[in-house]
Amino acid sequence: MSLTTLVVWALIIAAAVLVARAYRREGTDGRAVTAPGPGLGKGEDLLATRFASGEIDEEEYKRRLAVLRSHAPKPTLP
Template sequence: MSLTTLLVWALIVAAAVLVAGAYKREGADRRAPSAPEAGLGNGAEGLLAERFARGEIDDEEYARRLAVLRSHTPKLPLP
């Protein structure tokens, strides 16, 4: 193999690695942000809000479950 052929193959492999990395990163960016990132409260409330937004639960079930979650949230003492 000549040096030029070796260089061409190295560039092809490097381009493939870069494209695969960009594709993987793009997939991670498309997922829904977690509850704290989305500003939806704690993790359980955020998950419930996401399910409601996707239409998996109706407004009555959302309100009922949210009330249950909030009634069981421990109150932290103020310093």
């Protein structure tokens, strides 16, 4: 009886973890969030997505991209 209870609880916890992971991967609009492309930071990736979807025009994209890049941390040399 206790082994069955343990297995049931393990399944419930595993299901909860899987649901939490799946929920966390979705953006606020329901689309899956992807990792940024090579060389892009999270802000630049989001900005590129907004430009591609037509939310912002080219002028605003370039202006905001310049601001993001001017405030980006500089890479450190080993």
